Amino acid sequence: xxxxxxxxxxxxxxxxxxxxxxxxxxxxxxxxxxxxxxxxxxxxxxxxxxxxxxxxxxxxxxxxxxxxxxxxxxxxxxxxxxxxxxxxxxxxxxxxxxxxxxxxxxxxxxxxxxxxxxxxxxxxxxxxxxxxxxxxxxxxxxxxxxxxxxxxxxxxxxxxxxxxxxxxxxxxxxxxxxxxxxxxxxxxxxxxxxxxxxxxxxxxxxxxxxxxxxxxxxxxxxxxxxxxxxxxxxxxxxxxxxxxxxxxxxxxxxxx
Amino acid sequence: xxxxxxxxxxxxxxxxxxxxxxxxxxxxxxxxxxxxxxxxxxxxxxxxxxxxxxxxxxxxxxxxxxxxxxxxxxxxxxxxxxxxxxxxxxxxxxxxxxxxxxxxxxxxxxxxxxxxxxxxxxxxxxxxxxxxxxxxxxxxxxxxxxxxxxxxxxx
Numbered sequence: 001x002x003x004x005x006x007x008x009x010x011x012x013x014x015x016x017x018x019x020x021x022x023x024x025x026x027x028x029x030x031x032x033x034x035x036x037x038x039x040x041x042x043x044x045x046x047x048x049x050x051x052x053x054x055x056x057x058x059x060x061x062x063x064x065x066x067x068x069x070x071x072x073x074x075x076x077x078x079x080x081x082x083x084x085x086x087x088x089x090x091x092x093x094x095x096x097x098x099x100x101x102x103x104x105x106x107x108x109x110x111x112x113x114x115x116x117x118x119x120x121x122x123x124x125x126x127x128x129x130x131x132x133x134x135x136x137x138x139x140x141x142x143x144x145x146x147x148x149x150x151x152x153x154x155x156x157x158x159x160x161x162x163x164x165x166x167x168x169x170x171x172x173x174x175x176x177x178x179x180x181x182x183x184x185x186x187x188x189x190x191x192x193x194x195x196x197x198x199x200x201x202x203x204x205x206x207x208x209x210x211x212x213x214x215x216x217x218x219x220x221x222x223x224x225x226x227x228x229x230x231x232x233x234x235x236x237x238x239x240x241x242x243x244x245x246x247x248x249x250x251x252x253x254x255x256x
Numbered sequence: 257x258x259x260x261x262x263x264x265x266x267x268x269x270x271x272x273x274x275x276x277x278x279x280x281x282x283x284x285x286x287x288x289x290x291x292x293x294x295x296x297x298x299x300x301x302x303x304x305x306x307x308x309x310x311x312x313x314x315x316x317x318x319x320x321x322x323x324x325x326x327x328x329x330x331x332x333x334x335x336x337x338x339x340x341x342x343x344x345x346x347x348x349x350x351x352x353x354x355x356x357x358x359x360x361x362x363x364x365x366x367x368x369x370x371x372x373x374x375x376x377x378x379x380x381x382x383x384x385x386x387x388x389x390x391x392x393x394x395x396x397x398x399x400x401x402x403x404x405x406x407x408x409x410x411x
Contacts (some may be wrong), residue, residue: 001319025315026297038274042320090383092303092310092361169382 001040005126005146011039013144021146023061023101026093046100046148049073056152060100064088064112067099076152077119080159080177084115089169100147106137106195109171111163113137114190117198118159118177122151137195157181160247163191164239166230173231174239176219178247183207187215187248189240192225199223202244212252216245259322263287264331272318278304279313281321282328289329289356293385300384303357304328310364329356335363339401348397350388358384362398366405374399 002008012019019037022028046059051072058073067073068082088094088111102112103123113133121133125145133150136142159179163172175190185206190196201218205211220241225233260269261281268285279302282290290313293301297315304313305327329336336359343349343359358381365372365380372380377398378391386394 022317025317026312028315030296040317040320086379089298090300090361091364091380092300092312092383093297095309095311096297096315 001043003043005044005148008039008041008044008146009126009144011037012146021104023104024063024097026089026097026101041100041146044146051154054154056154058099058150058152060098060104060147060149062099063095064097064099064102065091065094067112068094076154077157077159077179080115080119080161080179081112083161084111084175084177087111087163087165087169087172099150103133103136103150104142104147106141108193108195109175109191110196111172111175111190114175114188114196115159115161115177116150116152117188117190117196118179118186119152119157120186121153124148124151134198137197155181157186158251160250162243162247164243171230174236174243176240176243176247178206178244178251180206180251183209185215185248187219187244189219189223189244192223192236192240193228193230194224194226197223199244202248206248212245212248215248216241216243219244257319257322259319261318261321261323262325264327265325274317274319276318277314278306278311278316278318278321278326281318282313282326287328287330291353291356293354293357298385299354299357300361301354301357303360303384305360305364308364308367310361327360329359332360332363338404339363339397342401342404343394343397346393346397346400348390348393350386350390350393354384354386354388358386358394362401366402371406372402 020035022038022040046061048059049070049072050057064085067085074082102110123133123136124130125142126148127145128142157179161177163175165172172191177188179186185203187199187202188196199219199222201222202215205215205218220237225236227233258271260267291301293299295314297312302313303310361384
């Protein structure tokens, strides 16, 4: 149980293949990997939510449940982050699972990453420093490093979230987050089943006011989809078109 | 590691292994209401409160609870008795295996939400699975108990 970020990094980097950082510890027992050393990050004081000038800052140990109930989070982006996490298992689970754990693991099914990507979030690592979430997702990750916080531009962006699930608390078959500030749009599609990615084509459609339907079609055509036990590639592609259209329509109707 | 956990108001000091989960710790202290279900953070059977917050004890390392207050059903028996009566009246106890975790979540919900709607109740309880699939009778029991509580508060 390290009490400083440097100590945590030293412990983790001594053998990143066999050491695991403990965030919320959820699903740890679903895996079969042999863990030689577990480094508990819960004493690093990273469970803060700060409203800084132009930024909403989430410490990596903030539980997902706080996305649903903390006024600094629920009062921004049309409650996007709360809506994105509200179908994840149950309240007890979300009291444990952390935003940092969701981001660091880069799970393809992550509702959290899908939402954060649509908000242009940035991630701050103790050693690697600050980078965009998008850059982190396309990198080789940061083994042996500790994610300190997630910084979200507090730019008054409006946002909408849509997902389709086989049952209400299951992983999403597909997840979509769309945000808008004037004609500046972000379209993020997750659980394809690959990690969330933005669709520049869909964003261009919306910026040029070609409509939500065109944006849905553009996202479905541009992004790569795959099959797993929750859904086929074809189904996901169709759903991407529908969910992007629905999310974009919500924001078109609200802002005109 | 040596830890001291305040379990239902009583401090327990034990030497524990780093991979011991809170579920096993509280059961070793005699709190057998806490059940092992999926053991993988999905079913809600092992729900306890840590500092008043409902968590899954199967996925909570015991060392992390060092110095903290942990509450199990054994620690809220009086409050649980009134709700238990509503469960019995509505046939919501069924096989009873999931009841302790379910009751702990219901009591936590009552502290957190004021006059929850049926939709809000279902959402809050979504993490408590019942293999008897008696969610309708559970919902009736919760609503009857909340109504009773409101009546008592107003009296």
